[in-house]
Amino acid sequence: MRNPRTTWRTSARPIDLHEDSRVAAAHDTNPHLSAGEIVRRELYFTNLYRVLQASTYIGLAFSPWLGDLVQPQLPSLARWVSVVYVVLAVVMLLNTRRALPHLRAQLPLMVGIDVIAAMLMITAIPDAHTGIAGLLIVNLSAAAALLSLRAAFMLSGAASAALMLLGVFDVFAQNSPVRLLLEALLFAFTYIAAAWLNHTLGRQMRASEALAERRGLDLANLAQVNELIIKRMKTGVLLVDAGNHIHQMNESAWLLLGSPGSEQRDLGSLAPELSRRLYHWRNLARVDETAVALAEGVPEVVPRFTRLAANDDSHALIFLDDTSLVSRRAEEMTLSSLGRLSASIAHEIRNPLAAIRYSAQLLAESPELNAEDARMVEIINNHCVRLNDIVENILQLSRRDRSRPEVLDLNDWVLRFVEEYSESNDLGDDSLRAITQARTVEALVDQQHLQQVVWNLVQNALRYGRMPGEPARVMVIARNATEQGPPLLEIVDRGPGIPPKVAAQIFEPFFTTHEMGTGLGLYLARQMCDANQATLEYVPVPGGGSCFRISLGASVRMATPA
CATH class of the missing domain: 1.10.287 (Helix Hairpins)
Structure with missing residues (x-):
């Protein structure tokens, strides 16, 4: 259940109790990234740091204000190396996404360029050797987090060897202090330790990200299951605040309130009797358990009230139990x-x-x-x-079998059914047509049960759904109630229709108006629909005719890892 501070829905369909919580969660928290996105993000920041590192080299080589602190021994080499390196760094940054498929081959090459540029800058500007060597720690650490441990040790070992060779050269060829060789040795140890540490942290971080992604997937699946359960509940559920404003309702509650529009959110004007009972429950602790019809033409219900939370008196949950059930x-x-x-x-x-x-x-x-x-x-x-x-x-x-629901594409199923029925029965002058939609209409239902129900309804339509002296015209229609509504299967004829008094009893067992009928066909059809969490109802057709409408359950697709 989402936070009570929810705005009213603007669409005309029933309010989903979980949809707002999923939207809020998507806006309030960062979604889990895929493994490829994680690597791309880390490589992007590494390349961004490389650009900043190259900018530092440019400052050391060209800045006139550092002349008193840093004296380049080879100024031309420092300038050329810094310029070439900054160009390469920018190219690497712009090429981040393209480098992902060949990361294991290209990343060592990038780090190799970093090491060569750093060694050349240390040779050109010996006074800045400590800072330049320190900057290289980040490059090696970032590469170690993305590569295998063996590759990380090889890169850090190569950088350590290059720095040691420069230290030995400075000590023996240029008579530099032995202190420089000791610093090079310490940096070499730092490189190897940083590579090992960052590789371990990177592996743990990726494992945590993978676990978080799986947990997020499980939560998404659980949210879908909860959504389906609440949507398919026969009990109506409403969330009402202290001002008698309805925040949320499921489909059953929407139907029991008379299918109100989305702009109708005041409980007092929508269902005065329910508002009165809610007031008595809140202020007088009185509960009226008598059945009441909240709108014209809907079944009677028995309202039950409870608080949304133990310490929350402002919001109440109302459960509407349909007495007809x-x-x-x-x-x-x-x-x-x-x-x-x-x-x-x-x-x-x-x-x-x-x-x-x-x-x-x-x-x-x-x-x-x-x-x-x-x-x-x-x-x-x-x-x-x-x-x-x-x-x-x-x-x-x-001996009705238990339903075994499966996901069906109603468009394909209707076409196959009409073809099979036409081949098995001689229609003569009668016509049987399938009407499908351009978009996919998926439903969750037992295919064998659906076959029996529709076969029975089509037989009745061809037998009784005709005007005197005219052939029967029957259509089997697959569609959705609304854009996001439940899938529907309709059997429509253009006959005389069914009188209202008879229509109220046609689903009762052993009720028939035909001398040779058994009165069990429509009753069995409705029972099979109920076994599949579907509803079968009779709907008069304007202008004459009958429509038997089957409202099926929508299919739910579980989220799966990419």
């Missing part, structure tokens, strides 16, 4: 028991029913059967088929 669970338990009982009865009916049907078929083949008896046999066969369909539906009701 409790009734539905009780109904499901009753139907489950009835299904098991019916299944045992259906098994007992199946064998004698098969014998009756088989006998009727044999009787129909008798050459001595007159027309009146043949009609009777036909009635027996028709009712055997109907009774067998009822038995099959009851058995299917009692």
Whole structure:
């Protein structure tokens, strides 16, 4: 849960409880860099230091104010070396990103240029040998942090050897004090120690960065899971401050409040009864647990209140429990028991029913059967088929498989379904079309369950969704509710539609308006949708027709390391 100081959403869609926290975290903290970005950043600062180092050489070689302190023995050499080195340093800085793929080969070359430039500057300006040698420590340390330990020791050893050779040359060829040789020896030891220390620190730093990146990835995955859980909760959740302003709500709460617009954020005007109960809970410690409908055409809910934090009285969490869900669970338990009982009865009916049907078929083949008896046999066969369909539906009701959801591209699935259905059934003059979107529409659903549900709905649409004397026109549509909304699958026909009184009962078990219907098809379809965390509803079509809409769960992509 993010910080309560959250602004109201400006979009018309339901408010996501975790989206603001992710955005705030992205702005308030530095994101973890990838391994390549870390190396590029370190190489960039190393090259930037190299430019500053070259600028120091320029100052030693050209500045007139250092004449009393530093006397170049070879001024021309100092100027040429400093100018060439500053040019090379700028080129290295500008070439930072291009050097990354060949870092193991180019970095030793860069440090080699640093060492050569430093040795030449020490030769040209002996009075500044201590400072120049000290500047070289940073170059060797930075290279050691990026290279292997063996390469780091080789570079620091080469720099130490070059500095020792200059010290020996100064002592024996120019009669310089032995102190210079001792300083060179100390710098050589410093180079090697700094290389080892920085290589160890660099390795630990990269390990820590990798661990932080993995932890950040785990947190991102956890945030996605939390977002999905809260979004798919059947219980409505609202966050309200002391001024009765709604800060956040999930999709269920948005629906239970009557799908308000994003500009409606005052609880008092949006749901006066809920605001009154919140006031009584805050000030009088009274809780009204009776069910109430917060908007027209929405189920009744029982509000529950709690504080956002133990020491925070200004913000309250409101949970809206849909009473219809409790009734539905009780109904499901009753139907489950009835299904098991019916299944045992259906098994007992199946064998004698098969014998009756088989006998009727044999009787129909008798050459001595007159027309009146043949009609009777036909009635027996028709009712055997109907009774067998009822038995099959009851058995299917009692042995529904657990859903195995997978990510589906609804565009591709709808095209394949229409093609398969058209090949398996003779449509005649009827038409069945698939309508897809240009953008990908992904959903999380059991493909076998979805196939059964849509097959049943399409059959009903082709059978009943036609005007008298006209062919049926049925469309299977895949789309998203909104740009960021849930994926939808709609089966639309241009028939006479369903009267409102009948539409209110079509999903009830054993309810049918057709003399040969079983009343279990739509009920089983809705049960399969519920098993996949989806919803099936009937929507009238303006101008005539019916639409059965399946609202599916959106797929969630887990973040993975690059």
